[in-house]
Amino acid sequence: MRIIARMNVGGPARQVSGLMRGLDQNRFEQRLYTGQVGDDETDHLALSAPDIEARFVPGLGRSVRPLADAEAFAVLLREMRAFRPHIVHTHTAKAGALGRLAAVATRVPAIVHTFHGHLLQGSFSAGRTRVIAAVERLLARSADRLLSVGAQVRDDLVAAGIGRADQYTVMPPGTFVGTPPGREEARRALGLPARGPVVSFVGRLTAVKRPDRLVEVARIVLDKRPDARFVVCGEGDLLDVVREAEAELGGALTLVGFRPDVETVYAASDVTLLTSDTEGMPLSLIEAGMVGVPAVATRVGSVSEVVVDGRTGLLADTAAPELAGHVLQFLDDPALCDAMGAAAKEWTTTRFGVARLVADTETVYTEIARARGWRSA
Structure with a gap:
């Protein structure tokens, strides 16, 4: 039972x-x-x-x-x-x-x-x-x-x-994910530019997930890389925090709400971001890894058992500037993205x-x- x-x-x-x-x-x-x-x-x-x-x-x-x-x-x-x-x-x-x-x-x-x-x-x-x-x-x-x-x-x-x-x-x-579309197809489906770096966030927009911290990270990254785009997939009681940022940042941040095809969001991404204060073992990072996307995440709960720091992604404390610095490291080094994304796919598919x-x-x-x-x- x-x-x-x-x-x-x-x-x-x-x-x-x-x-x-x-x-x-x-x-x-x-x-x-x-x-x-x-x-x-x-x-x-x-x-x-x-x-x-x-x-x-x-x-x-x-x-x-x-x-x-x-x-x-x-x-x-x-x-x-x-x-x-x-x-x-x-x-x-x-x-x-x-x-x-x-x-x-x-x-x-x-x-x-x-x-x-x-x-x-x-x-x-x-x-x-x-x-x-x-x-x-x-x-x-x-x-x-x-x-x-x-x-x-x-x-x-x-x-x-x-x-x-x-x-x-x-x-x-x-868990498992569906077959991801190609990058151009995924970005077209989400209304994102075909070119330029994309950072994704997938998760409930609630207090423990810290959407306010996500917005702060986005501002720091966009100050250094105005060509970057953030796509946020999720719903929750703090949805308005992201809606306000979407209006403020214009096309630099796109809120797509809840989507059952999260593989499309990851396929459009260069890196995925988790900004939580606490986690058990987040499925969003597992699913991102299965699509071959490296992660930047807070070092909380059992996140380090999903993201192998320095191998399948980069972990940080909960400070937005450190998280943003890791995101920028990936965006400035596509080869690092590719290498850690491949390692993430192998690790998550086998273990999870x-x-x-x-x-x-x-x-x-x-x-x-x-x-x-x-x-x-």
Whole structure:
């Protein structure tokens, strides 16, 4: 039984889709339970995964609302008693809390939870972060296995007292991109000039992603390289920050909104940029690498496990001038772009494919089955 708060477009939904499609159906019967996608979000299932059957749980959305959460908890209890799963695997914080509590209450034999991002830095206020950490410490005691998208995320969680080191398995994301178009075709599709350097940004336009820092980097780069163009692909509650910059910078910055064909954005780019204050293991950088685009990114969370500094991209602290300096280094050296882009493609394709994610997850489930005596080999 797989539970996720909502299947909005983003990394967790992509991971869940890969598992729902990829796990051996002869060995694993899966059911997916999910809540409502927000009005300001795009539904991944409707857009990219209509083949995946999901069971809707009222109240199991993004926001914490006591009455709705109680309703979701009651639904999960009822479904667990009817389905009687061997394993409950939860994804994301709210679904992780309600799902694991329901699994304990119904005596589900085994519980697995995935930490898709970094709970402890940047996403919540200091007070709320303390409450979440305290709840996660309690919930971790019930888990047979805790999965983290990166080693740094695991280490930070263990240091905060959330689970024991021996409970964790590092489970990097697994994803894929469509076949990218040629550069000229990609730029034409996005309304970008056929010539000149292009810097891309792909991601949610929310506080932790720091679109304001992205704009500051763009201003610094454009001061040195007025021929450069920035293309921003994404939506979110800070969309107006980028809209204002688009108006200010004119044709130097293009906002294309959300696009399912991110490979087109990367195919048009010379370098991709990530300006976040915190990250788990960003799929945007993995996808860029798979298209052969090097990255400039902040050195936060498990970003360094995606971008090998000096080999597949360049990492920086969170200061905009350092990020801009790295971008300019790439724009001034096309050979460096090509070399690191090729290395990024080889690295990401090998390490972050869907087949690897599915195989690693099957290994975790099989180890649990053997330990519980459900499977002898």
